[in-house]
Amino acid sequence: MNVRYAGKDEAKKKTLLERIHIDWPLLVVLLTLMTLGLFVIYSAGGQDTALVIRQIIRLGIGLGVMFVVAQIPPIVYQRWAVVVFILGILMLVAVLLFGHVGKGAQRWLDLGFMKFQPSEIMKLVVPMTIAWFISQYEIPAKTKHIIGAFILVMIPTLLISKQPDLGTSLLIASSGIFVIFLAGASWRLIGISLGLISAFLPILWTFLMKDYQKQRVLTFLNPEEDPLGTGYHIIQSKIAIGSGGLTGKGWLQGTQSQLEFLPEPHTDFIFSVFSEEFGLFGVLGLLFIYLLIVMRGLWIAYCAQDAFTKLLAGSLTLTFFVYVFVNIGMVSGILPVVGVPLPLVSYGGTSMVTLMASFGVLMGISTHRRLIS
Amino acid sequence: MVKRVSIKNHSAEANLFARRAFLTFVGVLVMLLILINNVYELEVNSYEKYQTRSNKNRIKVLPVAPNRGLIYDRNGVLLAKNKPFYSLSIIPEQVKNINETLDKLSSIIDISDEQRANFVKNSKRTRRFKPIELISRLNDEEVARISVSQHLFPGVLIDARLKRYYPFGDLTTHSLGYVGRINRKDLIKLDQQGKADDYKATKDIGKLGLERYYEDTLHGTIGHQEVEVNNQGRILRTLSYNPPIPGTDISLTLDIELQMIAKRALAGKRGAVVAIDPRDGGILAFYSNPSYDGNLFVHGISSKNYKALQNRNRPLVNRVTKGTYPPASTIKPFLGLAGLDNHTVTTSSKLWDPGFFMLKDGKRKYRDHLKWGHGWVTLEEAVMRSCNTYFYDLAYRLGIDKISETMAKFGFGESTGIDIYEESSAILPSRGWKRARYNQPWYHGDTVNIGIGQGFWTVTPLQLAQATSILVNKGNIFEPHFLAATHEPIFSEVVNPENIELDSTEDAAFLSIEKNIVPYTVNEKPPIELSNDNNWDIILEAMHKTVSKPSGTGFGAFKGTSYDAAGKSGTGEVVGRAQDTDYDATKISESNRDNAMFIAFAPFDAPEIVIAVAIENVAVGGGGSNAGPVARQIMDQYFASRKLSQTNNVTAKD
Structure with missing residues (x-):
């Protein structure tokens, strides 16, 4: 009922931004976060202007991708998700068979003219596919459909964890599971699943995790045991955060980062630099910005018109938050070190473009409104 | 069908989704609170702890070595100083092409293949911003050549570091000793003494002589520099500087001109x-020949150089304090004094010298140095002309117990307490000593030999000088010592040894005005009491005549001096001789030839200088003709410069 009227009202009131499918509140918050990120990168990267310029170029590319993706009506995803999903699974298999090895993991597929990371595409395609799968049936979803969806999630998750890329497989698994949860999986089922997961953990530890991943977990459990080895990163990161205090040491004044005691200060550990220089107040501000993004994303999901777009928007938003939580949790010592960047603040690459694409999808969902007759 | 169901349940579906979305939002808030709680824990509750650890990360305390105290002679001449030595290092980070730079450098200065290879080897295991040494010692000319074209060699550094330098080389080695690199043994010792912390930055330590004895005075107190470093230890800036306190300078009683x-x-x-x-026991001259250059040891002596020092002349032995010689006839004044004081002889008692002395058992003749004898001799004549027979008799009648008792009072048989550690106590024989050493009883014949300072008796030249000094002081005993005073330089401003300017004047110390002068307090021992104080004068007069009367054995050596000297010669037998054999230096091996000894003092009425000389294995003549002239030359110099300074003082007063 509401929807029909809303459709009519919107048709009248469409602003320019809406006409080009941009969700302006989301855009404003994203730009704020990006700008903040540039300042932190400048400090963390040893005040290297070139580094900041490269990040600006990447952000520009990311915004471009977001803009392009936002033009795509969600119905397209619904139609093509499964096809892309199958292609993606094939590519993941290909990566395992002939992938390009970088940093001890096999993540890249060399297409000759460019290197391509199929797991990034899967971050978008998996929630789309699961949302498509579940929205075909009635909601709340039936157990058999949920089990089917779960199997669909696990195929790419396991393939990616084999590369090994624990961080990405975790994000992909959670994106699928969020869809299932939002689709109304019964609490009984959720309880049983949690039980099964705890049973699965020892299997994961024994058979699936590589030595370096186990080491990370062990180090996480007791970083002080090996202060100059693997525990070094966590300890230095905690020192950076802790020594920031309430107000921080000031921009460019963080000794832990400026004197290079922190590992990878401008990528995975950028949060430590931020907290060292801006203190607890800075951290509260940063977390508030993330909260705004999550709130806007969930609002878009709430307002979305059909089950598919609701599930997709909700899942993408929550996955974004998982990035934030895992990254901050890991650098502040409550989660093991898995390579997850702080979204839109960390310097770099592919995952940022994927994130921007997912915001494009969100914007598309919020601006492509069909008239339902 | 499907579509219709979905439309029909649309509202329920939306409600379900809204509920679930709200739940996830609550979940997000909870997770955020967990993160905030954790960051709060780190940044507020544990702030102090992490603040401290962050500072510990970045702040390193570097020890800074104090400059070693300088050593002056009695007239303010610098005997030991700290001289900058230059080394050449390269910081690889600042050099574009190492090989090209090395080639260019070798066109200016010599770089051996070994140095080059070592450099390449070291550069592989050192961080690129740290300087790597290429040449450990540059001479002044090389320093100048590189300095001139410094602009052509970015990243090439000339490092200066202060090292001990003894400008007079072998003249002072046996007294000053030398410093050397702190080794494992030194470290253990420093650790035991609780001084290891103070030596953290110090490279060298006194190994011998005064450098060793006054190590604590000369060393100074360590300073600290707080620097900020990055994770690789590169120093970024200095946060605070607590300068070291340089070691205290010392002045000696030694006179380099006499040396x-x-x-x-x-x-x-x-x-x-x-x-x-x-008058106070201060050492004026102290020289052992042959000597060696202590500077060789400062930088670590090469095995080739060290081997060269181990020749048959044994330059490493400090003969003044570690050379033990039979005192020979130089001991006669002391024995005469013992004889007088124990009433064994008097000034007027005479002895007939037939050219030999025989014990009552008559088995062996103890010969005089004059085959035909001296005839009737008094004590005075016996000292002057060094009559052996008289002293054979005196010693025999005095007995070994009285002799060793009196001689012990003069310090024979024990170390003098001089302020260097290298000292032998030599041997003052006694019944107990012989029993302990050889497990044999003491024989009369042993006593007879003691009468002419032979047999078991050995002394060091220092002991001899000290005994003479006690004699001229009429029993007053001052411990011999080198130290005259300690003082801090007024310009105690510290040169950080890492940053010495290339053009810093190495003799800057000359300009500094000393302050806080602490004169050495002379150690006085309880004096020797005689039964009759006149006995001192009798013996001293005999020594006076030894030098001033033509019949005296020291007359030749001291003929025509401007000052009034006294003395006694001695000719020591190195090996015992069979009875009735004549000594002919040319017929025996060099190392078996006689030693020449001489003791002297002047001016006779108010002695200022006492000298003891020992010369090993002289070819011709004895103490009077070999050692006497040595003593005289030193005295000549002493009185000449004294006269000069007195004239100056008088002129200054006018």
Whole structure:
């Protein structure tokens, strides 16, 4: 009922931004976060202007991708998700068979003219596919459909964890599971699943995790045991955060980062630099910005018109938050070190473009409104 | 069908989704609170702890070595200083092409293949911003050449570091000793003494002589520099600087001019000279020949150089304090004094010298140095002309117990307490000593030999000088010592040894005005009491005549001096001789030839200088003709420069 009227009202009131499918509140918050990120990168990267310029170029590319993706009506995803999903699974298999090895993991597929990371595409395609799968049936979803969806999630998750890329497989698994949860999986089922997961953990530890991943977990459990080895990163990161205090040491004044005691200060550990220089107040501000993004994303999901777009928007938003939580949790010592960047603040690459694409999808969902007759 | 169901349930579906979305939002808030709680824990509750650890990360405390105290002679001449030595290092980070730079450098200075290879080897295991040494010692010319074209060699550094330098080389080695690199043994010792912390930045430590004895005075107190470093230890800036306190300077009683004379007088001989100021025990001259250059040891002596020092002349032995010689006839004044004081002889008692002395058992003749004898001799004549027979008799009648008792009072048989550690106590024989050493009883024949300072008796030249000093002081005993005073330089501003300017004047110390002068307090021991104080004068007069009367054995050596000297010669037998054999230096091996000894003091009425000389294995003549002239040359110099300074003082007063 509401929807029909809303459709009519919107048709009248469409602003320019809406006409080009941009969700302006989301855009404003994203730009704020990006700008903040540039300042932190400048400090963390040893005040290297070139580094900041490269990040600006990447952000520009990311915004471009977001803009392009936002033009795509969600119905397209619904139609093509499964096809892309199958292609993606094939590519993941290909990566395992002939992938390009970088940093001890096999993540890249060399297409000759460019290197391509199929797991990034899967971050978008998996929630789309699961949302498509579940929205075909009635909601709340039936157990058999949920089990089917779960199997669909696990195929790419396991393939990616084999590369090994624990961080990405975790994000992909959670994106699928969020869809299932939002689709109304019964609490009984959720309880049983949690039980099964705890049973699965020892299997994961024994058979699936590589030595370096186990080491990370062990180090996480007791970083002080090996202060100059693997525990070094966590300890230095905690020192950076802790020594920031309430107000921080000031921009460019963080000794832990400026004197290079922190590992990878401008990528995975950028949060430590931020907290060292801006203190607890800075951290509260940063977390508030993330909260705004999550709130806007969930609002878009709430307002979305059909089950598919609701599930997709909700899942993408929550996955974004998982990035934030895992990254901050890991650098502040409550989660093991898995390579997850702080979204839109960390310097770099592919995952940022994927994130921007997912915001494009969100914007598309919020601006492509069909008239339902 | 499907579509219709979905439309029909649309509202329920939306409600379900809204509920679930709200739940996830609550979940997000909870997760955020967990993160905030954790960051709060780190940044507020544990702030102090992490603040401290962050500072510990970045702040390193570097120890800074104090400059070692300088050593001056009695006239303010610098005997030991700290001289900058230059080394060449390259910081690889600042050099574009290492090989090209090395080639360019070798066109200016010599770089051996070994140095080059070592450099390449070291550069592979050192961080690129740290300087790597290429040449450990540059001479002044090389320093100048590189300095001129410094602009052509970015990243090439000339490092200066202060090292001990002894400008007079071998003249002072046996007294000053030298410093050397702190080794494992030194470290253990420093640790035991609780001084290891103070030596953290120090490279060298006194190994011998005064450098070793006054190590604590000369060393100074360590300073600290707080620097900020990055994770690789690169120093970024200095946060605070607590400068080291340089070591205290010391002045000696030694006179470098007398050292020069001593060296010249002993040239080509093995022997030792020591001169003491009897008025306070200060050492005026202290020279053992042959000597060696202590500077060799400062940088670590090469095995080739060290081997060269181990020749048969044994330059490493400090003959003044570690050379033990039979005192020979130089001991006669002391024995005479013992005889007088124990009433064994009197000034007027006479002895007939037939040219030998025989014990009552008559088995062996103890010969005089005059085959035909001296005839009737008094004590005075016996000292002057060094009559052996008289002293054979005196010693025999005095007995070994009285002799060793009296001689022990003069310090024989024990170390003098001089302020260097290298000292032998030599041997003052006694019944107990012989029993302990050889497990044999004491024989009368042993006593007879003791009468002419032979047999078991050995002394060091220093002991001899000290005993003479006690004699001229009429029993007053001042411990011999080198130290005159300690003082801090007024310009105690510290040169950080890492940043010495290339053009810093190495002799800057000359300009500094000393402050806080602490004169050495002379150690006085309980004096020797005689039963009759006149006995001192009798013996001293006998020594006076030894030098001033033509019949005296020291007359030749001291003929025509401007000052009034006294003395006693001695000719020591190195090996015992069979009875009735004649000594002919040319017929026996060099190392078995006689030693020449001499003791002297002047001016006779108010002695200022006491000298003991020992010369090993002289070819011709004895103490009077070999050692006497050495003593005289030193005295000549002493009185000449005294006269000069007195004239100056008088002129200054006018």
